[in-house]
Amino acid sequence: MSKTDFFTKVYKVVKTIPPGRVSTYGLIANKLGTGLSARTVGWALNACHNDSSIPAHRVVNRNGILTGKHHFKGFELMRQLLENEGVKIDDDRVIDFESKLWKP
DNA sequence: AGTATGACAGTCA
DNA sequence: CTGACTGCCATAC
Numbered sequence A: 001m002s003k004t005d006f007f008t009k010v011y012k013v014v015k016t017i018p019p020g021r022v023s024t025y026g027l028i029a030n031k032l033g034t035g036l037s038a039r040t041v042g043w044a045l046n047a048c049h050n051d052s053s054i055p056a057h058r059v060v061n062r063n064g065i066l067t068g069k070h071h072f073k074g075f076e077l078m079r080q081l082l083e084n085e086g087v088k089i090d091d092d093r094v095i096d097f098e099s100k101l102w103k104p
Numbered sequence B: 001a002g003t004a005t006g007a008c009a010g011t012c013a
Numbered sequence C: 001c002t003g004a005c006t007g008c009c010a011t012a013c
Helices: A005-016 A025-032 A038-045 A067-071 A077-084
Strands: none
Touching: A005 A025, A005 A038, A005 A077, A025 A038, A067 A077
8 A cells, every 4th residue: 555545445436436427526525535625536536547447537526626627638529428328518517416326 | 733625505795 | 506704734935
């Protein structure tokens, strides 16, 4: 277990999110056992560019808002990826977010 | 070792 | 509903 294992855990959980589903930082943090470290989850995903193919577009904040889209290469990229999986986006918010929310 | 930052979450105005 | 502040955890400098 390295000190960066936290990142690995985040990546692992994010990769576990099935297509057409979305998850929140808080749930992931809770799954990691840190619960209150939702901010750190975002930090981990911030380094996701250093890792291979992390479906970070499926991770949104508690409101289902695509807060992280600004960190993608293209703002439309995250939205397109989600819509491609059947997730409708309106004003950067996930439609029927609660139904599509994936809970570990 | 202490300070600053961060793709959050929760609460208050 | 939106905006601002605080609290928590981990990393970077």
